[in-house]
Amino acid sequence: MQDLEHDNSVDMWNKYYASKRGNSIFEKAVHLARKKYFKGTFAETVIKLSGKSTSYLETGAGTAQTLDYICKKTGARCVGVEKTPRAYEIGKNIAKECEIILGDALKLPLPNKSVETSYSLGLFEHFSKEEQKKFLSEQARVTKKTVIIEVPTRSPHMITIMWFNRNIRKLKGVWADDELFTKSYFKNKFPKLKFKYHLSVSSLFMTCWFVLKPEDIELFLRENHFPRS
Numbered sequence: 001m002q003d004l005e006h007d008n009s010v011d012m013w014n015k016y017y018a019s020k021r022g023n024s025i026f027e028k029a030v031h032l033a034r035k036k037y038f039k040g041t042f043a044e045t046v047i048k049l050s051g052k053s054t055s056y057l058e059t060g061a062g063t064a065q066t067l068d069y070i071c072k073k074t075g076a077r078c079v080g081v082e083k084t085p086r087a088y089e090i091g092k093n094i095a096k097e098c099e100i101i102l103g104d105a106l107k108l109p110l111p112n113k114s115v116e117t118s119y120s121l122g123l124f125e126h127f128s129k130e131e132q133k134k135f136l137s138e139q140a141r142v143t144k145k146t147v148i149i150e151v152p153t154r155s156p157h158m159i160t161i162m163w164f165n166r167n168i169r170k171l172k173g174v175w176a177d178d179e180l181f182t183k184s185y186f187k188n189k190f191p192k193l194k195f196k197y198h199l200s201v202s203s204l205f206m207t208c209w210f211v212l213k214p215e216d217i218e219l220f221l222r223e224n225h226f227p228r229s
């Protein structure tokens with residue numbers, strides 16, 4: 001298991017969105033790639049993995065570019081929850097047809113079973129294991145059909161980027177101490193939790209996806225005596 005201390009503070013995220021961490025060139029390049037390429041490829045993957053869906057929730061929606069793309073492409077009801085004020089403000093401006101809420105993934109401000117598909121992109125890896133269970137519990141509570149989790153994959157280039165940012169650029173937080181995943185790593189971390197695995201070629205082997213059913217998450221949490229949300 002990876003044993004890094006994760007910085008998931010609002011302060012870290014505010015600096016990231018303002019490109020004010022260390023030398024800002026890296027962040028600017030990431031934001032540009034997000035806008036020009038990844039928002040489309042992520043949105044298409046969510047649509048493919050969810051099947052037909054009349055509503056989507058993105059938890060940790062960031063600048064909500066992917067949510068906006070999904071909303072325009074599918075016409076579905078789209079809701080984003082985001083905890084960092086700077087990202088929330090940018091997201092509200094970008095995704096004008098979506099409902100963007102300032103809120104916490106670990107205490108979602110949404111009723112039970114109020115969306116068909118919930119997904120997160122680049123969020124799960126920033127939580128501790130206990131927070132990840134709470135996150136799963138909240139995703140299962142609000143979702144009727146499909147929960148999708150996208151995380152960075154444990155590929156040589158991702159290991160190198162994280163190492164470089166952590167050890168040479170002395171960064172903490174996103175792109176530095178992210179937990180990196182493989183299929184077997186997820187399976188070992190959450191034994192007996194059922195999921196489907198998808199490795200994304202279009203995201204240049206930087207990310208992988210776990211697709212779960214809310215009832216399987218609930219069963220897993222019950223069997224592990226995790227308190228109900």
Ligand SMILES: C[S@@+](CC[C@H](N)C(=O)[O-])C[C@H]1O[C@@H](n2cnc3c(N)ncnc32)[C@H](O)[C@@H]1O
Nearest residue numbers: 013060061062082083084087104105121122123
């Ligand atoms: C790597 S960013 C990804 C943003 C967006 N999903 C995207 O793909 O561009 C992770 C986001 O999760 C947000 N976040 C972190 N912890 C959160 C929490 N507990 N509740 C809601 N959002 C959170 C951060 O503020 C950040 O905007």
